[in-house]
Amino acid sequence: MDYGIEVSGLTKRYDSLVAVKDLSFAVKRGEVLGLVGPNGAGKTTTLRALAGIHPPSDGTIRICGFDLRNDAVDAKRHLAFMPDEPRLFDYLTVEEHLQFVARLYQVTAVREKMDPLLNEFELTDKRRALPAELSRGMKQKLMIACGFIHEPDVLIFDEPLTGLDPLGIRRMKESIVRRSQAGASVILSSHLLHLVEELCDTVAVIQNGTRIAYDTIDNLKFELAKGRSDLSLEEAFLRITAEETPAT
Amino acid sequence: MIGTFVAVALLSFKNRILQRLRKLREPRYLIGAVAGAAYFWFFIFRRTQTSNPGLARIRDISFNGVVVDFVSVVVLLMMIAAWALPRDNGGLDFSEAEIGFLFPAPLRRRDLLLYKILRAQPQALFSAVMLTIIGTRQGYFIGTWAAFSVMSVYFTMVSQGRARLRQFHIGFLPRLGAVALIIGGLYALVLNQIHTIGPIKIPADYKQMVKTGVSTRAAIEAFFQKPVIAAILFVPKFFASAALPATLITLAVSVLVVAGLGVLFFSIAAALNVSFEEASIGASQRKAARMDRQRGQRVGSVVMFRRAPALFKLGETGPVETAIIWKNLIALVRNSITWVVILVVMTVGMMGMAFWSARSTTEHAMYLVFGGMLLFIAGFFPLVGPNVFANDLRLDMPRLEVLKSYPITGERLIAAEIAAPLVVISILEMMFASSASLLMAFGQHAFGEHPNRWLGMVGTPQFIVTVLLLTLPVCAIQLLIRNAVPVLFPGWAVRSKDEPRGFVMTGQRLVTLAGNILVLVVALLPAAIVFAPSLWIAYKFFSGNAAFVAVATMPAVAVLVAEFWFGVKALGAQFENLDVSNEMDVMTT
Numbered sequence: 082m083d084y085g086i087e088v089s090g091l092t093k094r095y096d097s098l099v100a101v102k103d104l105s106f107a108v109k110r111g112e113v114l115g116l117v118g119p120n121g122a123g124k125t126t127t128l129r130a131l132a133g134i135h136p137p138s139d140g141t142i143r144i145c146g147f148d149l150r151n152d153a154v155d156a157k158r159h160l161a162f163m164p165d166e167p168r169l170f171d172y173l174t175v176e177e178h179l180q181f182v183a184r185l186y187q188v189t190a191v192r193e194k195m196d197p198l199l200n201e202f203e204l205t206d207k208r209r210a211l212p213a214e215l216s217r218g219m220k221q222k223l224m225i226a227c228g229f230i231h232e233p234d235v236l237i238f239d240e241p242l243t244g245l246d247p248l249g250i251r252r253m254k255e256s257i258v259r260r261s262q263a264g265a266s267v268i269l270s271s272h273l274l275h276l277v278e279e280l281c282d283t284v285a286v287i288q289n290g291t292r293i294a295y296d297t298i299d300n301l302k303f304e305l306a307k308g309r310s311d312l313s314l315e316e317a318f319l320r321i322t323a324e325e326t327p328a329t
Numbered sequence: 330m331i332g333t334f335v336a337v338a339l340l341s342f343k344n345r346i347l348q349r350l351r352k353l354r355e356p357r358y359l360i361g362a363v364a365g366a367a368y369f370w371f372f373i374f375r376r377t378q379t380s381n382p383g384l385a386r387i388r389d390i391s392f393n394g395v396v397v398d399f400v401s402v403v404v405l406l407m408m409i410a411a412w413a414l415p416r417d418n419g420g421l422d423f424s425e426a427e428i429g430f431l432f433p434a435p436l437r438r439r440d441l442l443l444y445k446i447l448r449a450q451p452q453a454l455f456s457a458v459m460l461t462i463i464g465t466r467q468g469y470f471i472g473t474w475a476a477f478s479v480m481s482v483y484f485t486m487v488s489q490g491r492a493r494l495r496q497f498h499i500g501f502l503p504r505l506g507a508v509a510l511i512i513g514g515l516y517a518l519v520l521n522q523i524h525t526i527g528p529i530k531i532p533a534d535y536k537q538m539v540k541t542g543v544s545t546r547a548a549i550e551a552f553f554q555k556p557v558i559a560a561i562l563f564v565p566k567f568f569a570s571a572a573l574p575a576t577l578i579t580l581a582v583s584v585l586v587v588a589g590l591g592v593l594f595f596s597i598a599a600a601l602n603v604s605f606e607e608a609s610i611g612a613s614q615r616k617a618a619r620m621d622r623q624r625g626q627r628v629g630s631v632v633m634f635r636r637a638p639a640l641f642k643l644g645e646t647g648p649v650e651t652a653i654i655w656k657n658l659i660a661l662v663r664n665s666i667t668w669v670v671i672l673v674v675m676t677v678g679m680m681g682m683a684f685w686s687a688r689s690t691t692e693h694a695m696y697l698v699f700g701g702m703l704l705f706i707a708g709f710f711p712l713v714g715p716n717v718f719a720n721d722l723r724l725d726m727p728r729l730e731v732l733k734s735y736p737i738t739g740e741r742l743i744a745a746e747i748a749a750p751l752v753v754i755s756i757l758e759m760m761f762a763s764s765a766s767l768l769m770a771f772g773q774h775a776f777g778e779h780p781n782r783w784l785g786m787v788g789t790p791q792f793i794v795t796v797l798l799l800t801l802p803v804c805a806i807q808l809l810i811r812n813a814v815p816v817l818f819p820g821w822a823v824r825s826k827d828e829p830r831g832f833v834m835t836g837q838r839l840v841t842l843a844g845n846i847l848v849l850v851v852a853l854l855p856a857a858i859v860f861a862p863s864l865w866i867a868y869k870f871f872s873g874n875a876a877f878v879a880v881a882t883m884p885a886v887a888v889l890v891a892e893f894w895f896g897v898k899a900l901g902a903q904f905e906n907l908d909v910s911n912e913m914d915v916m917t918t
Contacts, residue, residue: 184652
């Protein structure tokens with residue numbers, strides 16, 4: 082099986098705090114995995130580790146077969162990380178952001194790729210604008226456009242729809258689906274469970290840094306529904322996390 | 330209501346102090362606090378307690394009236410000038426949280442005004458105590474506090490008054506005109522009163538008069554005792570006497586009167602009943618934007634020239650480092666180009682003035698004056714330049730998360746980040762050193778037949794060669810040290826809104842500067858050890874020939890380059906292991 086992301090025994094410790102504990106999962110090419118969990122569950126820590134932003138305390142992460150610890154640069158060439166907060170360079174225009182990222186990933190024929198992306202994210206009119214001249218949603222779109230410019234095999238989204246308007250949300254969902262259909266492995270974290278249900282093939286539920294459920298959405302719902310056919314992922318999520326929450 | 334407001338003000342102050350004390354559990358704040366406290370103790374507080382006769386005399390000034398009179402004049406002018414300020418929307422300084430909680434609450438405007446005044450008291454009290462400690466011996470914090478607080482109430486009243494005047498279509502210009510008229514009238518009155526005193530008689534024993542100042546003081550006191558002047562300064566004098574009382578009775582009387590005035594000012598402000606809420610929201614937003622801008626200016630992240638073009642076109646393929654350099658050069662052009670222009674214009678100006686002044690052969694000393702100034706700048710610029718041109722990793726720290734996801738190794742990233750400011754700083758350093766050398770060479774004529782050996786050395790081709798060869802590696806090492814701070818001690822380099830300020834921040838800066846200088850000296854030492862004998866050989870056996878001096882400089886350059894290379898590798902490895910999670914909250918707030 083061809084996997085874009087392979088995570089085995091991922092553990093992240095901060096002194097005495099264990100943020101992520103022995104987490105394992107894999108995302109096939111063309112698959113979308115939703116990472117869900119309550120606040121402070123360790124979702125962002127996991128995604129940052131997958132993007133090579135911070136080294137894991139234990140475990141291995143492979144991106145398109147490259148070990149993120151030993152072949153970091155090769156692994157990173159295949160991925161794009163889109164954080165929840167768009168962190169743009171204040172002094173670069175929209176177009177310059179794309180040029181800059183394209184050069185980092187050695188993208189050829191940049192112009193041919195840039196224009197459709199700007200069009201897709203409705204940034205064509207803003208190509209010479211600085212981040213300060215963009216709305217929060219536009220910044221988010223630019224951040225994601227920068228992630229798409231090198232056509233990565235692995236896409237890592239942390240709350241991708243934050244700050245987007247309804248049309249932007251629809252377009253973003255279409256963009257994610259299109260790229261996964263083109264063969265990209267996608268992992269996204271979100272509190273919007275209807276989005277996860279709509280976009281994702283599989284779901285990993287983590288709580289207190291530990292994986293408490295990991296299956297396809299249909300299987301998860303089937304197991305928890307016990308005969309009911311109308312159970313939503315939201316209800317399934319609440320049942321799973323409630324079962325795992327220690328009684329006080 | 331007053332009880333609640335007092336409790337909120339006291340609790341806020343207590344929590345702020347506790348928060349700052351809790352922060353001291355982190356070593357970076359504790360070290361900063363200790364260094365800052367030591368600095369303030371030894372350089373400010375101790376100086377005010379010093380046996381230095383000049384300072385002691387200032388502290389011992391007897392407030393027999395003259396000082397109080399002058400302070401009264403200042404208070405009066407402030408009171409009048411407050412009416413001439415342009416803002417007339419009545420907006421008051423509330424924090425975003427206060428606006429969020431208090432404005433929708435069932436409170437009257439009078440209550441909000443009262444809250445604003447009470448909230449400022451703990452801070453005003455603290456300032457008054459500090460001023461009393463480092464200030465004059467005859468000041469009492471209670472009086473200073475009363476004066477500060479009531480002046481603040483007065484300014485609040487005036488801001489509401491200006492807003493009310495606007496409703497009567499009396500805008501900025503009429504107010505300005507009225508204030509100018511009042512001040513002009515007072516000035517005329519003062520001149521008139523001065524004429525009535527007559528000329529000050531200078532006694533025969535002039536030296537004695539200067540020493541004691543008795544006669545002058547007597548004349549000034551006589552002026553301030555004129556009934557008209559005393560009447561004008563009647564109210565302001567209470568403020569001055571409260572802050573600088575001659576006796577305890579004066580203090581008690583002044584504080585009582587000032588407090589009464591405070592009640593009066595507050596009542597007027599409340600009675601004006603100006604709708605300040607909307608303007609206060611605007612003022613709060615403007616304040617937040619201003620603080621963001623100021624913080625941005627401190628770290629060089631404010632884009633000043635939005636449309637300035639990139640210095641070169643970025644190709645699609647090639648070394649990844651080029652992209653980082655391209656990006657940082659854009660940052661430099663858009664954020665910091667003003668400094669380049671200022672420094673170039675300053676150098677050209679100094680050169681021009683030197684040559685212009687020295688048109689006649691007798692004024693060669695001007696070459697030395699301006700050459701010396703440029704030499705001084707050249708000496709300090711490697712230390713100061715990296716602070717001014719921080720368009721490198723330091724500027725990118727808030728985007729560290731994204732930076733770390735890029736496919737580039739830590740060492741290549743560090744080297745690329747440093748490259749852009751290095752180019753600019755090195756060019757400017759070479760400009761300073763070359764200009765200094767040129768002026769020193771011309772200035773040698775000032776010494777006639779006996780040229781100064783050391784100054785003469787600066788004006789030689791050998792000096793230029795040495796400087797040009799050493800500038801790049803020295804500046805590179807200095808930039809490396811500066812970029813090491815955010816990687817090794819991210820908390821010291823990146824500031825959040827709730828960072829402790831005051832002496833903790835001063836202490837942190839002092840420690841950083843001291844560490845910087847120490848590391849730089851340690852880094853330059855091996856190069857200096859290698860440089861000294863090779864330079865001696867060049868002078869001893871090759872008569873200081875410029876070509877041989879260049880060759881003699883190379884071992885030192887090699888040492889510096891090697892140090893830089895090892896430094897970049899070590900810092901790159903550290904960067905890759907840098908765990909941003911602990912610092913992200915600090916960086917993004």
